[in-house]
Amino acid sequence: MGRGVGRSQDLFGSVEPLLPSLREDGVAVWVLGAGPYPPGVVALQELLDAASEELEPEDVWEPEDMNDTCLYIFTSGTTGLPKAARVSHLKSIMCLGFYELVGASSRDVVYLALPLYHMAGSLLGIVGCLGIGATCVLKEKFSASQFWDDCRAEGVTVFQYIGELCRYLVNQPQRPGERQHGLRLAVGSGLRPDVWRSFQQRFGPVRIVETYGMSEGNVTLFNYTGTPGAVGRCSFIYKLFSPFEVVRYDVAAGAPERDEAGRCIRARTGETGLLIAPVTRRTPFLGYAGSRELSEQKLLRGVFAEGDEFFNTGDLVEQDEEQFVRFRDRIGDTFRWKGENVATTEVAEALLAHESLQEATVYGVTVPGHEGRAGMAALVLRPGRSLDGPGLYRHLEQLLPPYARPRFLRLQERLEMTETFKQQKVRLARDGCDPALVPEPLLVLDEAARAFVPLDAERWQRLRDGRIRI
CATH class of the missing domain: 3.30.300.30 (ANL, C-terminal domain)
Known part of the structure; x- marks a missing residue:
């Protein structure tokens, strides 16, 4: 069953004529705020007011399986319509350790200007701060011209970025005091090598930790060494925790290359290929809400052996001789x-x-x-x-x-x-x-x-x- 939440009278007015068809499709409409409302909707405010403040017993709220769906997060929709990705309880809890993994601590002040309805802002940003007990400075809208003033005013030491935010900063006219700040760590994804170098040359020796991951994905990479342009570094030990493969991809056919036996072919060192990850109990892919076809499109089977199953990230990467992994492009x-x-x-x-x-x-x-x-x-x-x-x-x-x-x-x-x-x-x-x-x-x-x-x-x-x- 689908559910929708209406928050304002204007929004609800646009939904009200659709209520009969939504009921036929099994979509429940929840409304937050004061009424009155027509029949067929669920008034959340009444339920919240009636709810007890006492914590329910554990057997009520504790999930039976940590891989069950905890919440839905919509994908960005850069190459098509956004999809509601299922995020498990286990993945949500693991985000508590995100900032500790990249070198932050409870003494840090984290600057966050990313949307809280996406994974980077909500689970990695907010939940990550909760995990280490750090202070989080929330900015409603990112402003490149105000960024360094904000950092000085709030004592910011950690900046969670998306690559384009860093580009906005280096594209700003130079101003006095750009190196007079307490920022020591920037962590995020999508930072291009040219911006990476310009950022550090202009604003000082800020440590940058580039990461790779997806809301619905089952593979995560971290670039701990600060090598510009790399999203992570592979090793035998790392693959024990976050296994992945890079296979040859036929752009014209829009599919991985396969040999005469129908198996995928691993990309050579320095060769651009498709990043895929095995789907197992330990590294599951929960898929998307909606039709089964949406999730099936992201799966590859018979990759290296009969019966195996891999998640298709849709990303083309390259692994060099030093085992650094570099993002090259989206397959679309x-x-x-x-x-x-x-x-x-x-x-x-x-x-x-x-x-x-x-x-x-x-x-x-x-x-x-x-x-x-x-x-x-x-x-x-x-x-x-x-x-x-x-x-x-x-x-x-x-x-x-x-x-x-x-x-x-x-x-x-x-x-x-x-x-x-x-x-x-x-x-x-x-x-x-x-x-x-x-x-x-x-x-x-x-x-x-x-x-x-x-x-x-x-x-x-x-x-x-x-x-x-x-």
Whole structure:
């Protein structure tokens, strides 16, 4: 049975006409606040007022199985619609030890500006602080311009980040006193190597612990050594606690490569592959609320032996000779062009190394008359800068192979983000590269001119007719 909670009169007014159909679908509607309410809803305030303050006996609230569902947390929805991931009692309790694992203690003051309806903010942030008895400073909305003032005012020593928050900080104009703070530790996920180095060079020797994990996933990685760009480091001992494998992935087929016996093939050292983790009693995958198909899509079977089962993270990673694991891309983001796989993160890092660019997100678009997907980048310029088409061409020529260089550029005032500060690429990819459909200025890579040049209706038609090669 599904359940929905209405909190305001405006929200409830929009739900009220749907009550008959919701009842037919077995969806219970709970309402929080003063009434009156129509029949068929559950008034939570009345139940709360009537509830005893005495703790119920343990056999009432203690779960029969620690792997039973404790709560639901929605995924970010960066590549599709959000899904309600089941989180077990055991996983929730394990989050009590998160900050202790990364080197925080009860003496620390943790700065948290992440949404509390996602795992990073709620379980790792709030529950993690409870686990060590630390002070938590909650910021309703992250402000890069106020961040260091907040840190000094509140005595902040630990910052829980999402990678883009750190980028916002390094993109701020330099101000006096940026190194006059007590911040000693930053922990989170999604921090790109260029931002990592810039953050430490500008703001001082803050220890950074990059982590990897998913609300619904059964594998966790920690980069304890402070190596920029790595999400963790593998070892035989670590795999005893959090086992995983990296297998070859066929981007064109959208599935792992398999040998003649139908088994997956482990990726070689330095080779990008799909990160997967065995589903066992000790490392379960509880799936998602809703239809069984939602959960089945994340499972791989017969990976190395008949009857085995693995969770498909949907992430492409690479493991180097020193066993560092580096995130490369989401499988839905990586695309093929000119017969080659293009990792959007690699292209974005090359773009952001250019002095005029402040933000970039890279994705693939279909182009009439061409196979595969061409690279396209939505860009935000630094204040007071303009785009130098020939200069950017020369910059990318030095950093990227020909097939990886974006064919189209889209100049924007800002980039859309999810509530967890992840880039939204789905709408951008759907918009494509037709100047008649995209309101922002577009540019196209002109190999003959060795530059990015404006893409207007006339040049677009020549491209469609095959008179311009990309």
